[in-house]
Amino acid sequence: MINVLPPAFIFIISGLIVPFLKGRARNVFLTAVPIVTFINLITLPEGISMGYSYFSYNMHLLRVDELSLIFGYIFLIISFASFIYGYHVKNNWEFTAGLFYAGGALGVIFAADLVTLYFFWELMTVASVFLIWARNTDRSIGSGMRYFLFHLVGGVILLIGIILQIKQTGSAAFNHMELSSLSTYLIFIGFGINCAWPLLHTWLVDAYPEATILGTVLLSTFTTKTAIYTLVRGFAGTEILIFIGAAMAAFPIFYAVIENDLRRVLAYSLINQLGFMVVGIGIGTPLALNGTVAHVFADILFKSLLFMGMGAVLYRTGKIKATEIGGLYKYMPYTAAFTIVGAASISAFPLFSAFATKSMVMSATAGNHYTMTWLILLFASAGVFHHAGIKIPFFAFFSHDSGLRPKEAPLSMLIGMGILAFLNIFIGIFPGFLYQILPFDANYVPYTTAHVVSQLQLLLFSALAFTLLLRSGIYPPEIRSVNLDADLVYRKVLGGFIKFEDKIILPALDNVKYLFFNFMPSLLGTLTSNPYKLVNQIITGGVKEEKRGSEAESYFWLIGWSVFIITVFLAIYLLAFMHF
Incomplete structure (x- = not known):
């Protein structure tokens, strides 16, 4: 029966089938995979199931609860929209990698133990690197290799932590952990590398912009969001995360403002939004955790939409740098409109998704008296409006006329973007539908007069600052440069x-x-070569010998001590080898 299959297995099996399909049959199959998996998901009973034994430890492939379900819902939604968006892709192996990658992410969020989680965690790493290499450029090959090495190190750290944790506790169960031992610190760091913590984040901004058009959309969804899930599940309330998250929210703004590659701008923006989520995990109250999970849901929708918009521009023009594009709204009006919806959503305009989600984390931060952190998040909110809310649509579709005259994006791309644009607006207008499926008990009302007015003031003053800085020439110009991180x-x-x-x-x-x-x-x-001579040299310690015939006289060096030293060295070596 299909309803006894873990959702990950459906995606993985589909990844094995899709290379043998072509054309419309392939597209129909890809559309059906997330739909069938969603039907399977809603029929799964809550609780822990699908157990197996590994080295006498009890493992379980499935843990179905409110936290894993909401991540499962959004992963399937984005898979559905992304596969439609990617109908233009000719290389079936790219879809195979995408299905394995998404399957690994589903495996992680439904795993009930650390060993099962680690297996799917590494499957994600291997599958995702092929989405980078699939672009087949020198930069993508190099970025993919660096990405793989970074995650290889992170995987080893995580594995060592898991082994020590199992040895220490006698259980492989994945539940809440305290930072009280080497094992939990290693697991914490292993999760943090995939979450792109400060100084550990360079793999993201290096690799994501170099992936394929479809690959970047998928990459922006699964790796970092599964890391957020593991931190919510394992380390909620760990206070150091508040400070890590605040740094994540703030520092990418400065890089994003001066970055020329617009997909790399969005990569920095992704880290910025992850910062809000990490702060919520660190606070650890029901409202903060609900805000984190809700913002994961919204961020996947609007960040994927923005990457889709820039992907469509890249697909039609072959260019993605702000200095090389501009004035495209006349030729790609639907793409421009969908991108503006994504920009309004990430900026938390009223009636758009982030207005109903990010504010939950902000309210929890203020309510728990983390004043300095709240001020940093406020600054980060204004900054994200500058670099993602304004910069992305302005320099791509307006700004100067680049002279490019591309066609509108293909219909399948527009449908994929349209689905996400609709959901961003729907959640912004009717947040109650999202709040109903959040995993923790906490009441929140986003549409209060104070919240609406204060958010509009923040956005309007940010827009005014952008305009004045741009007109005065103070705003960093878009120039060809290398952003040193x-x-x-x-x-x-x-x-x-x-x-x-x-x-x-x-x-x-x-x-x-x-x-x-x-x-x-x-x-x-x-x-x-002469055994008699060797014995003689050992006994005599070296002698002077007359060479017969026409051979000249020569001296043999003292080899007695040399043979003795070599013999002692070999004896010590053998004894040491036998001991260990």
Whole structure:
């Protein structure tokens, strides 16, 4: 029966089938996968099920509760819209990677134990890197490799933490944890790497803009949001997350304002929005956690919509930098309109999605007297309106006339964007439908006079500041440049290591190579070529010998001590080997 299958399995099995389909049959199949999975999902009984045993530990593939369900709903919604958006993709293997990637994300959020979670966590890593490599450019290959290495390290850290946690507690169950041991700290850091914490975030802004058009949409959804899920499930109320989240919300603004690549602007904006969610997790109250989960739901909708809009521009023009595009609203009016909906949503305009979700985190922050954090989030709210609410649609569709005359985006792209635009407006107008499925008990009313007025004031003053700064020439101009981020530190450290390797390690290895593969074999060959001579040298410790015939006189060096030292060294080595 299909209703006993974990949702992840449906996606993974579908990923194996899709390479054999073509044309309309493939598109119908891709549309059906999230629909069938959704039907399967709503028929699953709540609780923990699908158990199995691994090394005498009890594992479970399914934990169905309100928290996992709401993540499952939004993952299926975005899969449905994204697959429609991606009908234009010719390479079926890109859909295979996308299905495996989404299946891994579904596996993570429904896993009831750390071992099952880790398996799907690594499946996400492997599948997602192919969405970057699928673009098949030099930059995408390099970015994909760096992305893979970053997540490989994060996966090893997470695995070590899981092993220590199981050894310490005797259980593999994935429940709430306290930062009280090395194991929980390692698990915490492993989750944090996928959440793009400050200084650990460079993989995101490096790789996401280099992925395929469809790949970037999918990447913006699953990796970081599964990390948010694991932090909600495992570390809600961990106070250090408040400060980590505040930093995440603030620092990307400065990079996004000066960034020229508009998909990279959205990558920085993604980290900014994750910051609000992480703050909510750190506060840990029902209202804050509901705000985090609700904002995950909304962020997936509006961030995917913005990436879709920029993807459509890239698809039609082949360009995505602010200095190379502009004035496209005349030729891509529907794409421009959908992008503006996404921009209004991320900016938290009344009647748009983030107005009903982000404000929950803001209210929880103020209500729990984190005044400085609240001020940082207020600054971040104004900043996101500048770089995502205004900059993205302004420089892509208005600003200067780039001279480009593209066609409107394909119909399938418009349908995918239209679905998400509708949902962003629907949640903004009727937030009660979203609030009903939130996992924690907390009442919240977004449409109060004070909230509406204060938010409109913030947005209007931000728009005025943008206009004045732009007209005065103070606003950073869109120029061709390289945005140096924290990866500069990695490059310097790596460069220093490479120099150390070239000057110290490699010469030492060359000497070792010469010792073991040249000198010692030659020496042993000489010593064993005449057994009588070898015995004589050991006994006498080296003597002067007359060469017969025309051979000149030579001296044998004292090998007695050399053989003795080698024998002792080999004995010590063998004893040490047997001991360990």
